[in-house]
Amino acid sequence: MQNEKVKNDNNLIIITSNNKPEGNKDPKGKYVKIVVKDPYNNRDIILKVSKKQKGVFSPSSSNLNPYWVTVFCDAEACFGFRVRKNPKLKIGWEVLPYFSINLHVKDLSILSDIKEFFGVGNISSNKETTIYQVSSKKDLVNVIIPHFELYPLFTKKRADFLLFNAAIEIIQKQEHKSIEGLHKLIGIKASLNKGILNEELNSFFKNIVPQERTEVTLPEVIDPYWFAGFTSGDGSFSEILKSSSHKIGYQVILKFLIIQHPRDLELLKCFISFLGGGFVKERTNISEYVVVKLPLITDKLIRLFHKYPIIGNKNKDFLDFCKIAELMNSNAHKTQEGLDEIREIKSGMNSNRK
Numbered sequence: 001m002q003n004e005k006v007k008n009d010n011n012l013i014i015i016t017s018n019n020k021p022e023g024n025k026d027p028k029g030k031y032v033k034i035v036v037k038d039p040y041n042n043r044d045i046i047l048k049v050s051k052k053q054k055g056v057f058s059p060s061s062s063n064l065n066p067y068w069v070t071v072f073c074d075a076e077a078c079f080g081f082r083v084r085k086n087p088k089l090k091i092g093w094e095v096l097p098y099f100s101i102n103l104h105v106k107d108l109s110i111l112s113d114i115k116e117f118f119g120v121g122n123i124s125s126n127k128e129t130t131i132y133q134v135s136s137k138k139d140l141v142n143v144i145i146p147h148f149e150l151y152p153l154f155t156k157k158r159a160d161f162l163l164f165n166a167a168i169e170i171i172q173k174q175e176h177k178s179i180e181g182l183h184k185l186i187g188i189k190a191s192l193n194k195g196i197l198n199e200e201l202n203s204f205f206k207n208i209v210p211q212e213r214t215e216v217t218l219p220e221v222i223d224p225y226w227f228a229g230f231t232s233g234d235g236s237f238s239e240i241l242k243s244s245s246h247k248i249g250y251q252v253i254l255k256f257l258i259i260q261h262p263r264d265l266e267l268l269k270c271f272i273s274f275l276g277g278g279f280v281k282e283r284t285n286i287s288e289y290v291v292v293k294l295p296l297i298t299d300k301l302i303r304l305f306h307k308y309p310i311i312g313n314k315n316k317d318f319l320d321f322c323k324i325a326e327l328m329n330s331n332a333h334k335t336q337e338g339l340d341e342i343r344e345i346k347s348g349m350n351s352n353r354k
Contacts, residue, residue, distance in 0.1 A: 064117045068229045068311070070151040072114070075233025077101045077157070079164035080192060083185065083201060095176045095185060097168060099144045100133040106313040106353065110232075118143055140168060154226060156263045159213045163192045166211070187211045194261075218267060222274040228308035234258050235314065237321035239346050252333040252342060254325055256291040256301055275300050298325055316353060320345050 081097040099121075103111060111123050111132040120143050121134035134144055145168065148161050167188045175181030183205065190197055190210035197208070236257045244251040256278075260268055268280045268289040277300070278291040291297060302322055310318045324333075324342050332338030348354070 064113055065225075066117075066147065066151050067225065069114060069117055070148065070153060071226045071229030072110075072233045072311075073101065073148075074153050074155045074157050075230050076103065078193065079157075079160050081164070081167055081185070081189065083182075083189065085200070089177075091177055091179065091182065093182060095167075095171060095182075096135065097137065097140055097164070097171060098133055098135040099140060099164075100131055102129060102131045104128065104313070105130045110312045118147070120144075137168070137171065141172065154219070154230075155267055156216050156261070158216045160192055162214050163188050163211060167192075183208065184211075218270060222270055224304060224308045227271075227274065228305060228310060231258065231305070232311045232314055234260065235310075236350065237314070237317045238350060239321070239324050239342065241343070241346075248334055248336060248339055250339060252324070252328060252339070253292055254294060254297050254321065254328065256297060256321075258289040259286050260289075261285075262287050275304075294325065294328055298329060313353070317349050320349050 078098075078100050080100070081095055083093055083095055085092060086094040101111060101114065105125050105128060108123070108125060108130045111130055115121055115123055115132055118134070118139075120136065120139035121132055123130060123132050125131070134140060145165055152158060153161050167185055170176055170181055170184055170188075173181075176185055186197070186201060186205045186208050188211045189201075190208055191213050195210060197205075236259075238255045238257065240253040240255055242251045242253065243249065258268065258271065262282070262285070265280065265282065265287045268287055271289045272278050272280065275291065275296065277293060277296040278289055281288040281290055291301060302325060305318055309315065323345055327333055327338050327342060333342055346352075
C-alpha cells in the first residue's frame with residue numbers, strides 16, 4: 001500500500017501503511033499510521049478514518065479544545081494507581097490504576113465538561129469537593145493515554161504520565177500478577193507524583209528502587225492559551241488589606257499567585273519573562289509565582305485574560321479582581337467609600353463566594 005494523502009480546506013493528513021512482509025501471516029502485524037498536522041482542526045477527517053479502524057482513539061465532539069483540556073490537566077489532574085492487599089488473588093495484591101481531577105464543588109461544571117469531552121469515567125461529589133475519575137483499564141488505554149499522546153503535557157506532570165503509561169503496560173502484559181512485576185510497579189509508584197509509599201507497602205516491599213523520572217524540557221515560549229488554561233487550574237486572584245500610615249489607615253494590594261511543587265520551580269521562573277515581571281518565592285514544600293505590582297497587573301495580566309479567558313468559577317474571581325484594579329487605578333481605594341466597596345467585593349471572592 002502506497003502513501004495516501006487526504007486534504008481538507010487548509011490542512012494535510014498523510015495515511016501510511018506499515019505492514020509486515022507478505023510472508024508473515026500474522027494479521028496483528030498490519031496497521032495504518034495516521035500523521036495529523038493539526039488534530040483539532042482535522043477532527044472531521046480523523047473521525048471518518050477512525051470509524052473504519054478498530055481501537056483507534058477518536059477525538060470528542062465536545063466543545064472543549066483538547067489543548068485546553070491537557071493544560072488544565074497539567075495543573076489539576078493526577079495519574080496514579082493503588083496497590084492493596086486482596087487475599088482472593090493468587091499473589092495477594094491487586095493493582096488499581098486511575099486518572100483523576102479533584103476540584104472544589106463550585107467547579108463541578110468544569111468536570112462535567114471534561115467528562116463529556118472524554119466520554120468515559122464518573123464524577124462523585126460531597127459538600128466541599130468534586131472528583132472526576134477514570135479507573136477502567138479499557139478506558140485508560142483507549143481514551144486517556146491516547147489523548148495525552150496526541151496533546152502532550154507541558155510540566156513535570158508529563159514525567160508522571162510517562163511513569164503511569166509504563167505501569168499500564170506492565171498491567172496489560174499481566175506482569176503485575178508476579179512478584180517481579182509487582183516490584184516493578186512499586187518502583188514506579190515510588191517515583192510517581194510525590195513518590196510517597198504508605199506504611200503497608202514499605203513494610204512488605206523492602207529495598208525498592210524508585211524508577212527514574214524522565215527529564216521534561218521546558219518550551220522556549222509560553223503560549224498565552226496555555227497560560228490561561230493553567231491559571232484556570234492553579235492560579236488565584238486575591239486582594240490584601242494591610243494596616244499602614246496612609247491617611248485612610250490601610251494599604252490595598254492586589255495579588256496574582258500560582259503555587260506549584262518545588263520540582264516545577266523552573267517553570268514558574270519562565271512566567272517572569274512571559275509576563276515581563278513578578279517574582280518567584282521558594283518555600284519548604286511549595287514554590288510560588290507572585291505578581292503584586294499594579295501596572296503589571298493592569299497592563300499585562302488583565303489584558304491577557306480578557307483576550308484568553310479564564311474558565312470556570314475562577315473567572316468570577318478574576319472579574320472581581322478587575323473591579324478592584326479599576327478602583328485602584330482611579331485612586332478610589334484612598335477614600336473611605338472606595339475602601340468599603342473593595343471590602344464588599346473581597347467578601348465575595350474565592351472561598352467566600354457562595
